[in-house]
Amino acid sequence: MRRLSKFIALTSGIISCMFLLVNIADITLGVIARQSGISSIVWTEELARISLVWCVMMGASAAFYEGDNMSIDFAVNMLPEWGKRLCRVIAFVIECIVLGVLVYYGAQNVSGGWTMRSLALRIPRAVPLMAVPIGMGLFLAVLVSRFFCRER
Numbered sequence: 350m351r352r353l354s355k356f357i358a359l360t361s362g363i364i365s366c367m368f369l370l371v372n373i374a375d376i377t378l379g380v381i382a383r384q385s386g387i388s389s390i391v392w393t394e395e396l397a398r399i400s401l402v403w404c405v406m407m408g409a410s411a412a413f414y415e416g417d418n419m420s421i422d423f424a425v426n427m428l429p430e431w432g433k434r435l436c437r438v439i440a441f442v443i444e445c446i447v448l449g450v451l452v453y454y455g456a457q458n459v460s461g462g463w464t465m466r467s468l469a470l471r472i473p474r475a476v477p478l479m480a481v482p483i484g485m486g487l488f489l490a491v492l493v494s495r496f497f498c499r500e501r
Contacts, residue, residue, distance in 0.1 A: 362411030406484025455482035
């Protein structure tokens with residue numbers, strides 16, 4: 350389980366970095382094109398938005414694996430050990446429900462997006478929408494594997 354969690358986190362982190370590089374290159378190209386007097390390149394804004402969404406969604410599981418998630422746990426730390434364990438279980442269940450809902454409704458949204466095309470790139474709207482169910486599905490996999498590895 351730990352190896353699977355680490356593999357998912359590493360892979361999603363690498364993919365997230367690739368999307369960040371695409372985003373930076375795309376924005377740089379758009380700025381250079383505008384400043385050099387060439388008319389604005391229409392598709393740069395759309396590609397920047399899509400690459401940023403994919404960067405964030407893919408990077409979420411890697412950030413969680415590394416412990417870079419935000420939490421407010423000062424009250425939990427004052428509890429006895431059984432209270433801390435109970436809070437971890439409750440948080441795990443809530444996180445699984447939220448991520449499961451995001452994956453389910455994200456997939457529903459994707460299924461309706463194959464017939465519509467984006468304005469500039471002319472790609473199916475489902476391509477950027479897929480970032481949510483895929484990214485949150487990877488996040489859920491890391492969450493579950495880390496929870497069960499820690500509880501043992």
